[in-house]
Amino acid sequence: MKISGAQMVCEAINAEGVKYVFGYPGGAIMNVYDEIYKQNGFKHILTRHEQAAVHAADAYARVSGEVGVAMVTSGPGFTNAVTGLATAYTDSTPLVVISGQVPVSLIGTDGFQEVDAVGISRSCTKHNYLVKDINDLPRILKEAFYIARSGRPGPVLIDIPKDITSEIAEFNYPESVDIPTYKPSYKGNNRQIKKAAEAILEAKKPLLYIGGGAVLSNASDVIREFAEVTGIPAVETLMARGVMGDSNPLQIGMPGMHGSYASNMAMSESDLIISLGARFDDRVTGKLSEFAKYADIIHIDIDPANIGKIVDVDYPIVGDVKIVTQKLLDKLRDTVKPKRYEVWRDLLKRYDEIHPLGFEDSDEVIKPQWVIKRLGELVGENATVTSDVGQHQMWAAQFFPFSRPRQWVNSGGLGTMGFGLPAALGAKMANPEKTVINVTGDGSILMNIQELVTAAENGIAVINVMLNNHFLGMVRQWQTFFYEKRYAETDLSYQPNWKMLVEACGGVGYDVTTKEEFDVALKDAIAQNKVAFINVAVDRFENVLPMVPAGGALFNMMLEYKER
Amino acid sequence: MQTVKRVISIIVQNEAQVLARVSGLFAGRGYNIESLTVAAIPGSNMSHMTIVTQGSKRVIEQIIKQLHKLIPVYKVIEHDSMVEKEMVLVKLPIDKDTNIANIQSLFEAYNGGIVNASKNVIIAMAADESMRINHCIEAAKNFKPIEIVRSGVVAMER
Numbered sequence: 263m264k265i266s267g268a269q270m271v272c273e274a275i276n277a278e279g280v281k282y283v284f285g286y287p288g289g290a291i292m293n294v295y296d297e298i299y300k301q302n303g304f305k306h307i308l309t310r311h312e313q314a315a316v317h318a319a320d321a322y323a324r325v326s327g328e329v330g331v332a333m334v335t336s337g338p339g340f341t342n343a344v345t346g347l348a349t350a351y352t353d354s355t356p357l358v359v360i361s362g363q364v365p366v367s368l369i370g371t372d373g374f375q376e377v378d379a380v381g382i383s384r385s386c387t388k389h390n391y392l393v394k395d396i397n398d399l400p401r402i403l404k405e406a407f408y409i410a411r412s413g414r415p416g417p418v419l420i421d422i423p424k425d426i427t428s429e430i431a432e433f434n435y436p437e438s439v440d441i442p443t444y445k446p447s448y449k450g451n452n453r454q455i456k457k458a459a460e461a462i463l464e465a466k467k468p469l470l471y472i473g474g475g476a477v478l479s480n481a482s483d484v485i486r487e488f489a490e491v492t493g494i495p496a497v498e499t500l501m502a503r504g505v506m507g508d509s510n511p512l513q514i515g516m517p518g519m520h521g522s523y524a525s526n527m528a529m530s531e532s533d534l535i536i537s538l539g540a541r542f543d544d545r546v547t548g549k550l551s552e553f554a555k556y557a558d559i560i561h562i563d564i565d566p567a568n569i570g571k572i573v574d575v576d577y578p579i580v581g582d583v584k585i586v587t588q589k590l591l592d593k594l595r596d597t598v599k600p601k602r603y604e605v606w607r608d609l610l611k612r613y614d615e616i617h618p619l620g621f622e623d624s625d626e627v628i629k630p631q632w633v634i635k636r637l638g639e640l641v642g643e644n645a646t647v648t649s650d651v652g653q654h655q656m657w658a659a660q661f662f663p664f665s666r667p668r669q670w671v672n673s674g675g676l677g678t679m680g681f682g683l684p685a686a687l688g689a690k691m692a693n694p695e696k697t698v699i700n701v702t703g704d705g706s707i708l709m710n711i712q713e714l715v716t717a718a719e720n721g722i723a724v725i726n727v728m729l730n731n732h733f734l735g736m737v738r739q740w741q742t743f744f745y746e747k748r749y750a751e752t753d754l755s756y757q758p759n760w761k762m763l764v765e766a767c768g769g770v771g772y773d774v775t776t777k778e779e780f781d782v783a784l785k786d787a788i789a790q791n792k793v794a795f796i797n798v799a800v801d802r803f804e805n806v807l808p809m810v811p812a813g814g815a816l817f818n819m820m821l822e823y824k825e826r
Numbered sequence: 827m828q829t830v831k832r833v834i835s836i837i838v839q840n841e842a843q844v845l846a847r848v849s850g851l852f853a854g855r856g857y858n859i860e861s862l863t864v865a866a867i868p869g870s871n872m873s874h875m876t877i878v879t880q881g882s883k884r885v886i887e888q889i890i891k892q893l894h895k896l897i898p899v900y901k902v903i904e905h906d907s908m909v910e911k912e913m914v915l916v917k918l919p920i921d922k923d924t925n926i927a928n929i930q931s932l933f934e935a936y937n938g939g940i941v942n943a944s945k946n947v948i949i950a951m952a953a954d955e956s957m958r959i960n961h962c963i964e965a966a967k968n969f970k971p972i973e974i975v976r977s978g979v980v981a982m983e984r
Contacts, residue, residue, distance in 0.1 A: 380843060385854045389897040392842065409897060443839055443900040567891035570884065 263434075267396050267427040268293040271360060274403035276303035277435050280331050282322060282691050283307070284315040288335025289375060290362030293427035304331075307691070307720060310712040312339050314684035316346020317710070320355045320417075321671045321688030325646060327480065329410050330355065330688065335362040337375030340421075341382065345678060347417050348386040352675030353501065354478060356415035358406045359387075365425040366394060379421040388416030393423065396431040404436045413446030414565040415478055446564060450581030450589060458536075458560045458577040459593040465534035465558075467606040468494045471517070474501030474674065475539015475563060481584035482667040485538060486510065488591045493600025495610055497525040499540050501674040504664035514610055515619065518546040519810050520656045523617035523819060524610050526810065529554055530817040531609075537561045539583040542572040543675070552815035562586045617808070617821055619660055628777060630654065630729040630800040634661040636777070637699060637727065640784055646689045646696045648672065650682035650706030653735035654728075656806045658701040680709025686724035687717055697788060698724040704754050705734040711763070717793035718768030725787045725794045726764075731802045732757065739805050743823070760797040769793035827882035831860070833905045833981045834890065836875040839898035840866050847896050848875060857881060857889050861912075861978030872900060876980050878956075907984045913953045913977040914962065915941075918969045920948050929969060936962040947972065 265273070271294050275283060284307045287295040298306050309315040312334040319330030330350075334343045340361040350357045364373040380392045389409050391402045399422070406418040462468055476485055482505045489496050489512045496506050497517045506513035515522035517529050526548075529535065535557045540546070547553040553573065560577040561569045569578045579586055621631040634657050637645070647662055648671040649655040655672055664670050671689055673681040686700035707728055717724055729735075734752040741749050761771030770790050772783035780798060787794035808819040838844045845864060852859050860878040867874050879889060886904070893902045918929060926940070929950055933939050936952035936959070943949075952962045956979060963974060 381846070384843070384847060384850050394842070441897065444897050565895070567888065567895055571888055571891075 265433045268297040272297045272301045283331045284318040285333030288339045290336035290424045309716050312342035314710050314713045316343045317684035318688035320350045321685035322692045325689045325692035330357045333360045337377045340379045349676045349678045350417040351386045356410040357417035359419045361421050363421045363423040366423045383419045387419045390419040392421045396429045408439045448582040450579045450586035454579045467532045468534040469532040470496035471537045472502040473499045473540025476505045477667045479584040484587045492598045503670045504667045507665045508663045522619045524614035526816045527613045532557045535559050541568045548810045548816040627801045638663040646698045648685040648700045650702040651677045651679045652703045654703040679706040683713045700726045702728050704730045714767035723791045727796045729800050764795035772796045774798045831880045834877045835903040837901040840873040844898050863978040908981045910981045912956050912979045915975045916950050916971045917973040
């Protein structure tokens with residue numbers, strides 16, 4: 263069958279079973295959009311900015327577990343997408359992004375809307391392609407989806423010159439891929455697994471340190487079983503919230519800069535850290551020389567480069583978290599004695615009783631943490647929660663009662679402000695049954711506010727809950743703590759009329775200043791079933807605590823900040 | 827942490843961008859390249875890159891793992907026991923008083939010789955281990971070289 267390059271792109275997307283493509287057309291990608299218009303397979307969602315298209319596809323992938331697809335034009339269309347690529351790359355999201363490019367003959371001539379897309383994206387994609395021959399296109403499309411979803415997932419860019427999309431050639435979509443240079447290993451070395459199992463039996467204070475890789479490999483069930491059978495307590499990183507489920511008594515909390523006291527003490531005092539798809543990020547470890555000083559480390563990761571990158575590892579295991587954890591569990595099931603770790607579990611419970619995650623509630627002003635807690639009570643299990651980046655993100659991670667993986671979607675690694683709203687769109691498309699809440703702040707939300715229009719146009723009912731402290735809150739917090747309260751460019755007192763703004767875009771808005779109003783607004787927003795925006799006025803100077811100051815040891819937490 | 831010098835061979839798919847992917851990896855992650863040579867492997871669709879780098883043990887380990895992650899990289903060899911050669915071309919001024927035999931014997935001692943001559947200059951070549959090439963260049967300075975071009979290292983596991 264001979265078809266055009268543009269048709270090939272659509273055929274491949276449909277062959278991969280993709281339901282939604284998020285994108286924005288332009289000159290160099292028009293041939294493909296013409297074919298999108300003509301086909302009846304996937305649905306295209308027109309965002310109002312290319313960055314948002316990539317974030318939406320990213321969140322779609324995170325919630326559905328499938329490969330997300332975004333499409334943009336050349337030049338500025340592509341450069342707008344770069345933040346989205348970098349966000350997905352840092353958090354290992356499977357994504358295929360297709361960008362238009364100037365015709366092959368114009369490449370290198372500084373043509374209109376020409377930019378070196380593969381050059382720019384090389385360091386923020388898992389792999390990228392510039393298609394120079396139509397005969398390569400079917401193979402490249404197939405490889406891109408395969409590379410995106412296999413091994414450690416990540417975004418793949420396909421840059422397609424305009425003349426390639428109009429050219430006609432034979433199309434046979436390959437059934438399989440053969441890339442001799444790319445063979446991810448999933449199984450884990452059995453000898454290493456055996457040694458790790460022995461180490462677990464020897465340990466007195468073992469700790470599961472669960473990372474985003476556990477979500478990516480759908481390992482939640484086996485990890486829960488592993489914890490239950492062995493009696494080993496667990497901490498979850500920002501990227502892994504929901505893997506254990508917060509009602510699980512073995513789930514201690516989140517470690518790191520804004521982790522709970524018990525979690526950080528668990529990391530500091532453990533004698534065996536079992537890392538399941540975590541990568542020892544600096545926001546988790548704090549000062550490295552003081553990190554987990556008494557612990558041997560079992561590091562299970564599908565990416566060998568993560569192992570030994572930050573800390574020395576005693577039991578390195580390259581493989582898929584789900585498969586390796588299952589093998590470890592099989593080895594331990596009959597030999598492990600959960601009673602052995604009882605003292606350790608009790609100690610951690612005691613730590614949590616001494617300094618539980620908490621906040622001082624108030625009757626005069628709404629505390630941001632209260633909003634999150636209340637959200638949990640009102641929507642809880644039935645919600646998917648996305649977030650932007652800053653204080654509200656940390657409070658959401660700390661106080662929302664996550665019960666399952668893929669319930670929580672945030673830009674953990676890159677920390678991309680503006681991620682939340684487009685992510686909420688993608689999350690809603692991926693799982694429409696769930697109420698989607700975007701927990702956001704008055705700083706972040708304006709970075710992709712135009713997506714209110716996309717949501718209204720497509721009837722994507724997501725609820726934005728904005729913790730409005732009239733500050734760029736996280737930076738303000740650092741200025742309070744470390745810069746003698748010189749609030750350089752963080753006062754966001756000048757604001758739009760949020761209710762009018764969202765209503766002008768076709769949504770419904772609420773201004774909330776009391777707890778009662780919040781309940782009413784949220785219930786009404788859910789009932790309205792359209793894009794909603796709840797502007798919650800919260801305590802301006804509330805801080806995210808505990809806090810391990812950057813570069814400090816994990817066990818030296820700032821538990822309160824009194825003077826104001 | 828103590829830094830070590832390492833010679834790494836990388837076998838890659840011979841395709842567009844591959845050199846940029848490898849060198850970009852070094853630049854982006856702050857690794858050091860002392861020399862880099864690359865050429866197609868005869869009779870295959872692969873190329874052989876030889877990179878001389880230095881760093882702590884952890885950095886060298888990361889370099890190798892990060893190189894492995896690049897999709898077109900087929901194989902990464904951290905050389906342990908190897909034959910290592912580097913080439914240098916030296917352009918030297920001559921006149922009627924120059925003792926060309928001295929130049930000839932110097933470069934012959936380093937597996938080379940005089941490879942080109944004209945009225946006012948000759949070009950001499952040496953091919954040897956990097957350290958010995960340093961010595962050769964040092965000695966050649968007596969002849970007031972006009973230009974020196976080094977090739978970078980190629981290496982082969984024994």
